[in-house]
Amino acid sequence: MYLSSEKKTEIFGKYGKNNTDTGSPESQVALFSYRISHLTEHLKSNKKDYSTERALIMLVGKRRRLLDYLKNNDIERYRAIIKELGLRK
Numbered sequence: 001m002y003l004s005s006e007k008k009t010e011i012f013g014k015y016g017k018n019n020t021d022t023g024s025p026e027s028q029v030a031l032f033s034y035r036i037s038h039l040t041e042h043l044k045s046n047k048k049d050y051s052t053e054r055a056l057i058m059l060v061g062k063r064r065r066l067l068d069y070l071k072n073n074d075i076e077r078y079r080a081i082i083k084e085l086g087l088r089k
Contacts, residue, residue, distance in 0.1 A: 002038055015084070025070045026081045032063040033085050 011034060013019040016027030039056040043049060067087075070078040082088065 003035065007034075015081070025066050026077065029063055029066050029070075029081055030085060032059055032066070033087065035059055036063065 008031065009019045011030050012021055012027045015030035016022070016024045021027050036056060036059050039052055039059070043053060043056065046052070067078065067082075070081065
């Protein structure tokens with residue numbers, strides 16, 4: 001498995017409030033971004049894997065909705081996570 005529990009706790013510890021903070025939008029966006037980058041690399045070598053392509057599109061949509069939620073409720077947290085992850089709209 002490409003995403004072990006140790007890697008998840010590392011991501012949650014870095015972007016969330018603590019290692020067990022799985023619910024904050026920042027930690028979820030960070031986890032989705034990691035998964036998106038992994039699936040993108042997979043699709044570069046497996047161009048006809050359409051089920052993975054669909055999963056990637058769905059993950060991008062989930063991340064976009066979470067970022068929109070964060071933008072509407074707390075613009076400073078939104079700007080911080082965008083800058084930290086290197087994302088831009």
